[in-house]
Amino acid sequence: xxxxxVASSAPLHPVARQALVAALEEGWADPAxxxxxxxxxxxxxxxxxxxxxxxxxxxxxxxxxxxxxxxAVQLGVLGALAGRRRVGRRLVVSAVEHSSVLHAGEAxxxxxxxxxxxxxxxxxxxxxxxxxxxxxxxxALACLQSANHEVGTVQPVAAVAEECRKAGVPxxxxxxxxxxxxxxxxxxxxxxxxxxxxxxPPGVGLLxxxxxxxxxxxxxxxxxxxxxxxxxxxxPAVVAAAASLRAVRAEAARLAELAELVDVIRARxxxxxxxxxxxxxxxxxxxxxxTFSCLYVDGEALLSELDRAGFAVSSGSSCTxxxxxxxxxxxxxxxxxxxxxxxxxxxxxxxADVDRFLAVLPEVxxxxxxxxGVSGPAASRTEPSGIEGPGPxxxxxxxxxxxxxxxxxxxxxxxxxxxxxxxPAGSAVAVLSDDEAARLDIPTWCEMxxxxxxxxxxxxxxxxxxxxxxxxxxxxxxx
Amino acid sequence: xxxxxVASSAPLHPVARQALVAALEEGWADPAxxxxxxxxxxxxxxxxxxxxxxxxxxxxxxxxxxxxxxxAVQLGVLGALAGRRRVGRRLVVSAVEHSSVLHAGEAxxxxxxxxxxxxxxxxxxxxxxxxxxxxxxxxALACLQSANHEVGTVQPVAAVAEECRKAGVPxxxxxxxxxxxxxxxxxxxxxxxxxxxxxxPPGVGLLxxxxxxxxxxxxxxxxxxxxxxxxxxxxPAVVAAAASLRAVRAEAARLAELAELVDVIRARxxxxxxxxxxxxxxxxxxxxxxTFSCLYVDGEALLSELDRAGFAVSSGSSCTxxxxxxxxxxxxxxxxxxxxxxxxxxxxxxxADVDRFLAVLPEVxxxxxxxxGVSGPAASRTEPSGIEGPGPxxxxxxxxxxxxxxxxxxxxxxxxxxxxxxxPAGSAVAVLSDDEAARLDIPTWCEMxxxxxxxxxxxxxxxxxxxxxxxxxxxxxxx
Numbered sequence: 001x002x003x004x005x006v007a008s009s010a011p012l013h014p015v016a017r018q019a020l021v022a023a024l025e026e027g028w029a030d031p032a033x034x035x036x037x038x039x040x041x042x043x044x045x046x047x048x049x050x051x052x053x054x055x056x057x058x059x060x061x062x063x064x065x066x067x068x069x070x071x072a073v074q075l076g077v078l079g080a081l082a083g084r085r086r087v088g089r090r091l092v093v094s095a096v097e098h099s100s101v102l103h104a105g106e107a108x109x110x111x112x113x114x115x116x117x118x119x120x121x122x123x124x125x126x127x128x129x130x131x132x133x134x135x136x137x138x139x140a141l142a143c144l145q146s147a148n149h150e151v152g153t154v155q156p157v158a159a160v161a162e163e164c165r166k167a168g169v170p171x172x173x174x175x176x177x178x179x180x181x182x183x184x185x186x187x188x189x190x191x192x193x194x195x196x197x198x199x200x201p202p203g204v205g206l207l208x209x210x211x212x213x214x215x216x217x218x219x220x221x222x223x224x225x226x227x228x229x230x231x232x233x234x235x236p237a238v239v240a241a242a243a244s245l246r247a248v249r250a251e252a253a254r255l256a257e258l259a260e261l262v263d264v265i266r267a268r269x270x271x272x273x274x275x276x277x278x279x280x281x282x283x284x285x286x287x288x289x290x291t292f293s294c295l296y297v298d299g300e301a302l303l304s305e306l307d308r309a310g311f312a313v314s315s316g317s318s319c320t321x322x323x324x325x326x327x328x329x330x331x332x333x334x335x336x337x338x339x340x341x342x343x344x345x346x347x348x349x350x351x352a353d354v355d356r357f358l359a360v361l362p363e364v365x366x367x368x369x370x371x372x373g374v375s376g377p378a379a380s381r382t383e384p385s386g387i388e389g390p391g392p393x394x395x396x397x398x399x400x401x402x403x404x405x406x407x408x409x410x411x412x413x414x415x416x417x418x419x420x421x422x423x424p425a426g427s428a429v430a431v432l433s434d435d436e437a438a439r440l441d442i443p444t445w446c447e448m449x450x451x452x453x454x455x456x457x458x459x460x461x462x463x464x465x466x467x468x469x470x471x472x473x474x475x476x477x478x479x
Numbered sequence: 480x481x482x483x484x485v486a487s488s489a490p491l492h493p494v495a496r497q498a499l500v501a502a503l504e505e506g507w508a509d510p511a512x513x514x515x516x517x518x519x520x521x522x523x524x525x526x527x528x529x530x531x532x533x534x535x536x537x538x539x540x541x542x543x544x545x546x547x548x549x550x551a552v553q554l555g556v557l558g559a560l561a562g563r564r565r566v567g568r569r570l571v572v573s574a575v576e577h578s579s580v581l582h583a584g585e586a587x588x589x590x591x592x593x594x595x596x597x598x599x600x601x602x603x604x605x606x607x608x609x610x611x612x613x614x615x616x617x618x619a620l621a622c623l624q625s626a627n628h629e630v631g632t633v634q635p636v637a638a639v640a641e642e643c644r645k646a647g648v649p650x651x652x653x654x655x656x657x658x659x660x661x662x663x664x665x666x667x668x669x670x671x672x673x674x675x676x677x678x679x680p681p682g683v684g685l686l687x688x689x690x691x692x693x694x695x696x697x698x699x700x701x702x703x704x705x706x707x708x709x710x711x712x713x714x715p716a717v718v719a720a721a722a723s724l725r726a727v728r729a730e731a732a733r734l735a736e737l738a739e740l741v742d743v744i745r746a747r748x749x750x751x752x753x754x755x756x757x758x759x760x761x762x763x764x765x766x767x768x769x770t771f772s773c774l775y776v777d778g779e780a781l782l783s784e785l786d787r788a789g790f791a792v793s794s795g796s797s798c799t800x801x802x803x804x805x806x807x808x809x810x811x812x813x814x815x816x817x818x819x820x821x822x823x824x825x826x827x828x829x830x831a832d833v834d835r836f837l838a839v840l841p842e843v844x845x846x847x848x849x850x851x852g853v854s855g856p857a858a859s860r861t862e863p864s865g866i867e868g869p870g871p872x873x874x875x876x877x878x879x880x881x882x883x884x885x886x887x888x889x890x891x892x893x894x895x896x897x898x899x900x901x902x903p904a905g906s907a908v909a910v911l912s913d914d915e916a917a918r919l920d921i922p923t924w925c926e927m928x929x930x931x932x933x934x935x936x937x938x939x940x941x942x943x944x945x946x947x948x949x950x951x952x953x954x955x956x957x958x
Contacts, residue, residue: 001515008509008517009711017503024496028681030487034782035791036480038487067546067682068710074699100709103699196711202507203546203682203713219698220553220582230579231547232488232675234682237716303513312514 002353003312006197007149007177007289007344013199016244020201023236031233032223041235048242055245056191056208057184064207064225065238069176069194070100072205075219075228076172076190077104080141081113083214084170088138089113094126094145094155095332098174101143102328113140117332123281124153124333132163139169146178146185150316150329150342151280152289154182161187170213177286179206180248181255189213195241198248203234204241251347258345259287261354265343266290272362277448279335289344291316293330294365295445296374296414297339305364306341311357314342317409317437325436326409336444337437338410339365374414398471399427401462409437412470413445420451420474427474432459434467442470451475481832482791485676486628486656486768486823492678495723499680502715510712511702520714527721534724535670535687536663543686543704544717548655548673549579551684554698554707555651555669556583559620560592562693563649567617568592573605573624573634574811577653580622581807592619596811602760603632603812611642618648625657625664629795629808629821630759631768633661640666649692656765658685659727660734668692674720677727682713683720730826737824738766740833744822745769751841756927758814768823770795772809773844774924775853775893776818784843785820790836793821796888796916804915805888815923816916817889818844853893877950878906880941888916891949892924899930899953906953911938913946921949930954 003011012020027044029037046060053060066072081091091108093101095117105115116134118126126144135142142164147154157173164171170189178184180198184191190213195204207228209215215228222230262285270276275295294302299317306313316327317340326337343357400423404412412433420429431442439456446453454471462469482490491499506523508516525539532539545551560570570587572580574596584594595613599605605623614621621643626633636652643650649668657663659677663670669692674683686707688694696707703712741764749755754774773781778796785792795806796819805816822836879902883891891912899908910921918935925932933950941948 003508003516005509005512005514008512009507011507012503020503021500024491024499024680028488028491028675029482029791030484033484033487033791033793034779035484035786037482037791067550067713070710071546074709078699100699103709107699194711196507201503201713201715202711203716205710220557220579220586222549222578222582230553230582231549231684232673232681234546234680236680237682300513307514312508312512312516314512 001310001312002357004343004345004349004357005312005314006346007342008314009196009202010199010346012201013244013247015247016200016240019243020236020240023239027235027239031235044239045233045235048238051242052206052245053208055180055249056206058191058208058210061226062208062210064209064228065233065241066205066207066229067203067231067234069192069197069205071229072192072194072207073098073100073174074104075217076192076207076209077101077141077143078107078218079215079228080170080172080190080213081108082216082218084140088140090136090139091115091141091143092118092131092134092139092169093143094118094120094131096120096124096148096329097143097145098149098176101174120332122333122335124148124151124279124329125281125284126155126160128156128159128163131160132167135164135167135169139167141172142169143172143174146173146175146182147286148280148329149177150327151291151333152286153281154178154284154286157185158187161185180245181252181287195237195244198245200241200244201237203237254347255287258347258349261345261349261351262288262290264351264354265358268358269361272358273365275448277336277444279330279333289342291340291342293336294339294341295336295448296372296410296417297365297368298372298410299338299340301368301371302339302341302364305368306360309360309364311360314344316340316342326440331440334440334444336448337440338413372410372414374417397428398430399423401430401432401469403464404431404433404435404438405459405464405467407433407435409435409441412438413441416442416445416472417449420472423474425474425476428454429472429474430457430462430469431472432462432464432467432469438470439468442472446472480789480791481836483822483824483836484791484793485825486821487793488675488681489678489825491680492723492726494726495679495719498722499715499719502718506714506718510714523718524712524714527717530721531685531724532687534659534728535685537670537687537689540705541687541689543688543707544712544720545684545686545708546682546710546713548671548676548684550708551671551673551686552577552579552653553583554696555671555686555688556580556620556622557586557697558688558694558707559649559651559669559692560587561695561697563619567619569595569615569618570620570622571595571597571610571613571618571648572622573597573599573610575599575603575627575808576622576624577628577655580653599811601812601814603627603630603758603808604760604763605634605639607635607638607642610639611646614643614646614648618646620651621648622651622653625652625654625661626765627759627808628656629806630770630812631765632760633657633763633765636664637666640664659724660731660766674716674723677724679720679723680716682716733826734766737826737828740824740828740830741767741769743830743833744837747837748840751837752844754927756815756923758809758812768821770819770821772815773818773820774815774927775851775889775896776844776847777851777889778817778819780847780850781818781820781843784847785839788839788843790839793823795819795821805919810919813919813923815927816919817892851889851893853896876907877909878902880909880911880948882943883910883912883914883917884938884943884946885913888914888920891917892920895921895924895951896928899951902953904953904955907933908951908953909936909941909948910951911941911943911946911948917949918947921951925951
């Protein structure tokens with residue numbers, strides 16, 4: 001099995017395993033206790049904190065260990081908002097933050113606060129100017145990831161931090177994808193990370209809060225971790241997290257190997273597989289991560305075929321069992337979501353591993369497309385739809401209505417591709433769909449295939465009881 | 480080193496270590512993923528859930544894994560309160576709950592709710608009748624521990640659960656000290672526990688919520704653990720927690736050995752050490768735990784001398800560096816807090832271990848008392864106080880005012896014991912103190928020494944600028 005999904009969770013680093021097993025012997029006692037075992041556990045936590053703080057670039061007393069990256073984000077976001085409640089209740093975040101940030105924002109909204117999303121470009125990158133524009137006088141906190149977890153784009157954190165500094169707004173940087181891999185960007189006020197993303201054990205997150213930042217813990221506290229993180233300290237896991245962070249940091253030079261392999265994938269996939277869109281910034285990116293989407297492909301089927309072929313990868317498609325909507329990241333970028341694949345390489349991945357993946361991928365995609373009835377460029381081979389357009393009397397009206405209601409991604413796009421050939425060039429097709437992904441994928445399909453996307457209308461205008469109608473004008477014969 | 484503090488944290492059970500190391504190999508991937516490694520992690524979590532649910536006595540889908548017992552309590556208490564918000568905002572808890580329950584209650588109060596404390600008797604036990612009396616029509620939730628963590632008293636959970644059932648109030652049972660040791664009491668609506676208390680790894684708590692219970696998660700959620708516990712699942716630790724819970728449960732018959740050893744300690748300590756109060760229920764108690772308090776002893780000095788002698792124990796005294804107030808449990812029970820020692824025995828403790836402890840303890844207590852200037856029954860050997868009472872003209876007035884302001888526990892009690900001999904029988908002594916422990920320990924001292932406690936008055940009546948005056952009438956010559 002070739003594991004290409006370290007962005008979800010990295011296998012335990014050997015240093016982490018060794019430290020964990022040792023610390024289970026030495027650090028199981030309560031570090032708050034005064035006897036020998038307790039003092040020993042306290043020394044281990046203190047040493048781990050010092051070591052992790054050095055990598056993060058903060059003082060040890062600015063760093064708390066949490067029980068997950070998600071908890072670090074939630075405690076950090078809500079604590080910083082509570083600490084600056086008098087300034088205002090506005091939270092500014094990029095539209096492509098990790099769900100933990102967005103969920104914390106939802107909790108903040110439910111409690112009466114407001115959340116402003118800063119959009120991104122097609123590469124998934126925020127503009128420092130746009131971010132600066134969102135920083136109003138009543139902004140209590142801003143959040144920006146160091147790098148995007150789905151497409152790998154590195155954000156301009158230093159420039160955004162400078163804008164935040166000018167506006168007097170603290171910036172929380174979610175460094176989950178980059179800590180241990182890339183240098184910590186300067187200028188943050190709060191920083192969060194997650195150990196299992198760098199090869200540490202699960203059960204450990206980091207929350208660093210600069211001394212000068214106003215912070216008010218929002219969750220029932222206790223005396224642990226300076227009142228910021230309640231619950232018995234997980235000393236062995238904390239020790240293993242800190243040890244592996246140092247080890248991973250020392251190996252970071254080897255990430256250049258992965259960056260080269262990612263360049264190979266970025267270049268070769270569109271050559272090997274028809275109708276593919278590689279997404280994310282090609283240059284300012286995480287070294288080990290690349291994402292692409294395949295037209296006319298069901299993401300879940302693709303993952304399961306790749307799994308069968310021996311490759312573990314991830315997907316932001318809506319057509320996987322774990323979610324019903326396309327990834328908010330792909331949506332914010334306005335790129336194709338169907339047949340989405342995220343490849344994130346562990347250290348030690350070889351060119352041979354990548355070549356095997358590239359050898360397998362085209363056949364896997366072809367097989368999935370074939371089972372969906374697509375082979376080569378999709379052509380109109382199906383029977384006419386039961387619903388017909390209002391006819392040529394209305395010049396704005398589509399010449400053909402394709403009913404894809406009740407059909408899940410990627411079927412609406414496949415239907416559109418099949419049937420657009422039925423109308424003459426210059427005429428429009430309306431695709432009726434109640435699948436969320438269609439909103440993203442039909443415009444993207446138009447762009448990829450040189451068709452003109454006309455917009456979205458309520459489906460009831462076309463006699464349907466639910467969903468939307470997506471209008472497309474056929475630009476050239478064939479699709 | 481003899482570790483007698485499993486109630487704080489139990490050393491990792493060998494089964495837990497074995498399961499943890501194996502699961503680090505097998506269960507490091509994200510259980511939400513569809514590829515082989517993810518499915519394998521999911522299977523491990525599912526099996527762990529089934530196994531733990533069997534011990535708890537619930538359905539697997541009623542059980543969530545949290546990142547600590549504290550988190551389980553906080554999510555459980557606040558989630559259940561939110562779920563029954565329409566019924567009312569009153570929370571009823573015993574006065575001797577774990578601090579995690581009380582802190583959750585404080586958060587509830589800060590958000591506008593109310594908390595009613597149900598008192599306990601001198602054994603630390605709630606009365607089901609008193610508990611029933613607190614269950615008003617607007618009570619959203621009640622909480623009762625299965626057994627007390629400081630004194631070991633087992634609570635009448637089944638009877639209280641029956642009262643809650645009659646009142647239509649869900650009952651959260653904090654089973655942190657008993658799960659794996661004693662049978663789970665019937666009738667609970669929510670149940671919480673903590674793996675490191677039974678020999679599982681740190682980083683795992685349990686939160687069980689019966690299907691019929693209204694529950695509304697209060698913390699920003701995600702799709703993990705049925706939306707109840709956010710953050711990446713700690714699969715290896717969960718596997719180890721469940722495996723060790725089964726193992727510990729299978730060994731529970733051996734707890735009878737510990738119960739006998741505790742009986743030995745309960746009987747011998749008052750024989751070997753003068754001026755000792757053994758606290759907690761002698762019969763309805765945790766098998767492995769016993770607590771006693773020693774007059775005229777500084778808790779921190781006692782712990783550190785016992786540590787030097789090779790014994791790790793815990794204390795609820797205020798005179799330890801981690802806290803400035805006496806344990807709320809001892810306070811609610813109205814028992815002595817100074818020189819407090821909690822002994823909690825791990826499985827495998829032998830009579831020889833206990834005998835060594837009993838051999839060392841009297842000398843250690845004697846040494847601490849000697850350094851405090853106390854030897855044998857305390858007698859008046861110090862110079863008179865600078866503040867004198869108003870004199871014999873006022874029959875209610877104390878004949879002697881002892882100024883113990885600024886002196887920490889156990890010094891106020893030691894001063895009282897030293898100087899009460901200066902007044903004739905029938906006359907009163909006022910002890911001025913600004914130490915919280917005096918409020919508990921002076922009345923208890925009176926009871927232990929057959930003196931009459933007259934009550935507390937503001938210290939400014941005696942010319943002091945802070946603190947309280949504790950009035951004691953000398954009943955018999957000598958103290």
